[in-house]
Amino acid sequence: MRHIAIIGSGPAGYYTAEAATKQWGDDIRVDVFDRLPVPYGLIRTGVAPDHQTIKAVSLRYEKTALTENVRFVGNIAIGDDISLAELQALYDAVIIATGAPHDRDLGIPGADLPGVIGSAAFVGWYNGHPNFTELHPDLSGRRAVVIGNGNVALDIARILSKTRREFEGSDIVAHALDAIAASRLDEIVILGRRGPHQIAMTPKELGELAELDRAAPYVDPDDLPPLSEDEPLEPGQRKSVQWLRQFAAKPSDKPLRITFDFYARPVRIIGSERVEGVEVERTQIIDGTLSGTGQTYMVPCHLVISAIGYRSAAIPGVPFDEKAGRFASDEGRISVSPETGGLYCVGWARRGPTGTIGTNKPDGFAIIAKLAEDIDSGAIGPESKAGRPGFDALAAERQLDIVTFRDWQKIEEAEIAAARSGAPREKFTLIEEMIRAGR
Numbered sequence: 001m002r003h004i005a006i007i008g009s010g011p012a013g014y015y016t017a018e019a020a021t022k023q024w025g026d027d028i029r030v031d032v033f034d035r036l037p038v039p040y041g042l043i044r045t046g047v048a049p050d051h052q053t054i055k056a057v058s059l060r061y062e063k064t065a066l067t068e069n070v071r072f073v074g075n076i077a078i079g080d081d082i083s084l085a086e087l088q089a090l091y092d093a094v095i096i097a098t099g100a101p102h103d104r105d106l107g108i109p110g111a112d113l114p115g116v117i118g119s120a121a122f123v124g125w126y127n128g129h130p131n132f133t134e135l136h137p138d139l140s141g142r143r144a145v146v147i148g149n150g151n152v153a154l155d156i157a158r159i160l161s162k163t164r165r166e167f168e169g170s171d172i173v174a175h176a177l178d179a180i181a182a183s184r185l186d187e188i189v190i191l192g193r194r195g196p197h198q199i200a201m202t203p204k205e206l207g208e209l210a211e212l213d214r215a216a217p218y219v220d221p222d223d224l225p226p227l228s229e230d231e232p233l234e235p236g237q238r239k240s241v242q243w244l245r246q247f248a249a250k251p252s253d254k255p256l257r258i259t260f261d262f263y264a265r266p267v268r269i270i271g272s273e274r275v276e277g278v279e280v281e282r283t284q285i286i287d288g289t290l291s292g293t294g295q296t297y298m299v300p301c302h303l304v305i306s307a308i309g310y311r312s313a314a315i316p317g318v319p320f321d322e323k324a325g326r327f328a329s330d331e332g333r334i335s336v337s338p339e340t341g342g343l344y345c346v347g348w349a350r351r352g353p354t355g356t357i358g359t360n361k362p363d364g365f366a367i368i369a370k371l372a373e374d375i376d377s378g379a380i381g382p383e384s385k386a387g388r389p390g391f392d393a394l395a396a397e398r399q400l401d402i403v404t405f406r407d408w409q410k411i412e413e414a415e416i417a418a419a420r421s422g423a424p425r426e427k428f429t430l431i432e433e434m435i436r437a438g439r
């Protein structure tokens with residue numbers, strides 16, 4: 001019997017667990033650890049609450065979680081409750097699937113002013129992540145600035161601009177629903193440091209902006225390259241740019257405007273007590289290279305949300321690529337030895353914050369193929385690790401308060417029972433509430 005510990009119960013963690021059961025059947029035990037008492041990582045706290053069809057993939061993870069060989073070990077923080085070295089001593093392989101929970105640094109003066117919020121915190125807040133329940137973003141101003149031209153920036157702009165009615169069927173948490181419904185925004189500016197051809201936004205998500213009740217997107221026609229230059233773009237990107245062309249052709253006629261400001265690089269956040277605006281430099285792209293023009297202007301605003309990508313959380317002693325913000329590995333292999341077993345990373349922890357939820361499936365299967373190679377070649381020692389029973393003994397000794405998958409099912413039942421009309425669930429936003437509901 002081989003024993004695997006996976007740290008992180010998000011998509012990367014569960015696809016890897018699924019791959020392990022397909023690879024070894026009954027000859028494997030997989031323990032999936034999470035510091036939260038609830039599973040599914042980004043599916044629960046990252047994917048937008050109005051994208052329920054994407055969230056439905058959790059049913060696939062549930063199927064894996066309910067197999068005999070896979071076990072959810074919630075409410076256990078590696079590094080606090082048990083060290084990584086202890087885990088490595090117990091399991092043949094430890095696979096880090098902790099994603100990329102920290103925001104990439106804006107790196108400009110004023111970025112630490114109150115009213116400047118990273119997307120990890122803001123998305124966590126509207127999705128009920130217990131770390132961000134107390135964020136209380138100030139939505140009383142007229143203008144918000146979202147920095148970045150990726151899908152997270154789009155999610156944030158869309159969520160900020162929806163009416164209460166438009167959240168029907170979503171699982172946005174009550175505190176965020178109430179705050180957004182009461183907001184007085186009349187403009188959300190999305191700052192992109194490059195141009196329409198360089199956006200990292202996908203067509204489906206852009207198209208959703210055209211369907212909003214109270215808000216409409218706006219693109220300055222002068223920012224668009226000549227139509228003929230769309231030709232070499234790959235089809236998805238061309239579709240995205242077509243949406244921008246449509247937005248430019250149909251000026252906003254709704255009370256809330258979502259303004260795309262291209263060639264706009266934030267250089268400073270202005271404010272004394274809190275954010276009062278963003279100083280932006282006009283940029284240009286010459287021969288594919290971005291440069292500043294030296295021309296600057298102010299975008300007054302009350303709230304800045306930076307959505308410029310994420311970084312993984314380093315683990316002491318584990319090689320980390322500081323520049324890329326992810327674990328340093330050879331395609332997921334961090335270290336392999338007969339004594340300590342294998343240490344691997346998968347998903348965003350391996351490749352950085354790119355791709356869709358589905359990208360984690362081949363990633364999970366690939367890492368299990370590597371682990372299988374390492375077992376077959378003898379790079380990982382013979383079966384001798386204490387595995388699951390060993391962890392249980394240690395947990396009993398330390399009186400660790402583990403939340404099992406059965407406990408999670410009770411939490412989920414309580415969340416479903418508490419849902420407002422038409423919503424799939426009302427999430428608990430405090431760890432103690434979750435644990436109480438699971439008991």
Ligand code: NAP
Pocket residue numbers: 105106147148149150151152153155192193194198199200202205265266307308309310353354355356
């Ligand atoms: P992303 O796709 O990497 O986009 C980051 C954006 O931030 C880019 O436009 C980038 O511009 C910009 N940026 C980076 N550093 C900057 C700086 N210092 N100043 C100004 N702008 C800066 O990241 P993301 O939006 O966080 O998304 C992460 C991943 O999750 C992506 O793969 C995304 O597609 C996925 N996702 C998917 C969905 C969905 O499918 N519905 C929803 C959310 C997220 P440059 O290009 O100039 O660097």
